[in-house]
Amino acid sequence: KHALSAKAKEGSLVILDKATSSGKTAELAKQVKDLGWKRALVIDGAEVNGEFAQAARNIEGLDILPTIGANVYDILKRDTLVLTKAGVEALEARLK
Template sequence: MDITIKTLSGGEAGSVTLNDAIFGLEPREDILQRMVRYQLAKRQQGTHQTLGRAEIARTGAKLYKQKGTGRARHGSARAPQFRGGGKAHGPVSRSHAHDLPKKVRALALRHALSAKAKSGAILVIDDLTSAEGKTKATLSQFTGLGLTNALIIGGAEVNENFARSARNIPNIDVLPIQGINVYDILRRQTLVLSKAAVDALEERFK
């Protein structure tokens, strides 16, 4: 697949051939769904916690004698049925992460890239740099390119001025190539790759 390389100013800077093994697959929704579920589960903090009856700071004395009162037998005021008692079957701190094979994760990334390529939502930029690091200038360049909702992937290092100028623009995410992931690709309308990012992806999946 041949695609025209653009500059941030809107001009053309040649063309690049995208590898069909990475950008030319037929996207499978089931693989993408598994990967998104894996990512969202892994990012959950899992710090929700309630106090059970063993953790309540309350008297351990028996409420009243076992027999002769005509009332039900009770041995602890910490029991869940009493006001101030522990929570029965409440949430506990835990990890929500689950396993997904490494090959499936790699395949999901290729399917996400292919989905963007198939819908014509991939843009390749020759160089992601900003001389002044001004948000206004970068926003003007994005408007000229028609970018209102995009994930921008740079090389191994993202230009500091460019990252600073783009971080306050709504619906625009900027990541280095190491941070590319299925969830962020799918949640943004357009995928913008630098020429260095395309080379890094081809090197990664060769």
């Protein structure tokens, strides 16, 4: 909970409806660059969107995890934390 609060206070917490992609690394890399994400962690729901994960795996500084794989160390070592709505719901349930 404290790691999430710290990211929110820093203004480095982003909430997305879904982590979706066409599966093309170049398109996702451009979006990440345009958003200014240097070292970002995307936490999706119980399962990560397959096309998004495929597009993201070759982008330096972008890591994708399901909520079960998220931990404080991973959250704090990234500059930006990106949560999907499914990720928020799953983390809330996990942290209760």
